Amino acid sequence: MSGDGGTAGNTGYGRKAFKRSKSHFADRITADGRDGWPVEAGRYRLVVSRACPWASRAVISRRLLGLEDALSMAITDPIQDDRSWRFTLDPGDRDPVLGIRFLSEAYDRRESGYPGGVSVPAVVDVPSGQLVTNDYQQLTLDLATEWTALHRPGAPDLYPHAWHDEIDEVMADVYEDVNNGVYRAGFATGQEEYEAACAGVFRRLELLTARLERRRYLVGDTVTEADIRLFTTLVRFDAVYHGHFKCNRWKLAENPVLWAYARDLFQTPGFGDTVDFDHIKRHYYQVHAGINPTGIVPLGPDLAGWLTPHHRQELGGRPFGDGTPPGPVRPAEEVPAAGRP
Template sequence: MVATDQDDKSGKGEFKRSASHFADRITADARDGWPVEAGRYRLVINRACPWANRTLISRRLLGLEDAISLAVTDPIQDERSWRFTLDPGGVDPVLGIAFLSEAYDARERNYPGGVSVPAIVDVPSGKLVTNDFQQITLDFATEWTDLHRDGAPDLYPEALREEIDDVAESIYRDVNNGVYKAGFATHQETYDTTVRQLFARLDQVSQRLATRRYLVGDTITEADIRLFTTLVRFDTVYHGHFKCNRNKLSEDAVLWAYARDLFQTPGFGDTIDFDHIARHYHQVHTNINPTAIVPIGPDLSSWLTPHHREQLGGTPFGDAEAPGPVPAAEAVPPTGRAA
């Protein structure tokens, strides 16, 4: 989603995240008119965005790289939003467009909303299919199964879905969205309430994870993916930039070990670009950081230190297998900020 997407009509200085306007689904039975089909669609992400990061992790764990191609936008937006300036000539080589807004316009001109990632675009027509960040990964796990790699994990096992949904909903409300509500709050009371709710939920999650390796069951599920993408950004941007500073992630022994465990698991840390994360938040949110100065820290080397979470039992993928190496074209380039 667009990080500055807010529409406060309450007068309370509250951040309001807009619902996904394009909520079509790509399904095995094509009930929304969009069939699962290898090579037909392009996933557009920004590596700074936690919601887009979810789709990238899910796609990698399930081995969908050959089934749905990947476009990565510049971490810095201009007035036309997400742009393909990382590609030669500033044009996406598959879609042939310079701005993601062109795919939105091809679907519906002058629609009431911002241009957000993640987005899936239909390559033949150039039209946006969906920007429903909550549903995309669930459909990757359940509707794209015929295109999963051999040995792919079940990230949304049917027997655990109710528990996964319950855990994920509270994490979304108070953690994933909570950091944004804190960062964009314009009234002290709203900020205070939001930050207390955020850390109350993090404390609860920390207690849950003190005796179990993963949030639900004995292997990685959709719930872990959703929590990880906020945790991995916490000390780099949310702690200081969004004023979520009761404590750092690295000061909570349980959550810090859990986050490092996932970071060191294939499919998680290899999707993270700390340089894009730091530059996007600090240089785009000029209402929060008017100087656009990007902090030099924190030290990222500790992400690779031992976590000892294996002592709690469970394995990342159970009877499934870890994904192979990152495709060369999708590897995060080394930078001074990389762990």
């Protein structure tokens, strides 16, 4: 999500049609260090907003893979100002590891006059204080495949090689029509543009409903990167996308299959325990002044439904494959009570 509060990477929602640009800083942190950034425990810091669906992918992956010791995490205030994402949740309004007040400082140390906004997720090199990457599409894939030496015992394989092609195909469709589609609808500046985007969202959701009616997960019989990417949009759907982004043909809770699928993932360790509905709602409704000029944050929806039985286990499948669930959330990373069902 960039400085406009609506996306990862650069955006163009003020133009004729919403367009998401590619990440400007696309270096990769790899096992062999071929981009100059080798995987190394303790060297990097992941900067996220719990409000952002793109950053939430990385939060979930890091927890499922057990990378908490290897990759520290900074959580920004859900409300930005004109200087970018702020560390106002920390003592002295500074990140305790990087020593900076705004994420833009790490961007500036990497490159002055860079194009586009300051986006999360971002990985910062702690020794130099420089941004390494804001490539939200590649980051989680690398956490799954390049950081394996630092994974916890029992970590799941979130991007199994045998399923790469199918996972990539599913993720491409989900990205175009759902992950990014809700933004194209929400930031549309014309009726036709909005209607096309909104129709695309629900057309894809209906196809996903058919896919998930008799299978527990999107690809194979375990949780994969594809499920993580769909979940981060679904968990925000009724809280913000249905009303705020006008994706209101129906609510997620009105679709029995997708609602059960989303609840199943929410109740899986590593998913729902990373979700902060308070941050999500306050960010979207208070930052997007062009859509919600009053800044009023709605009271609903009722979140209690996320904890109700889903019965998806009857379809079989093993969420962690041959692995095990992650342990309890670390106290410093627990979602405050205000953000939980």
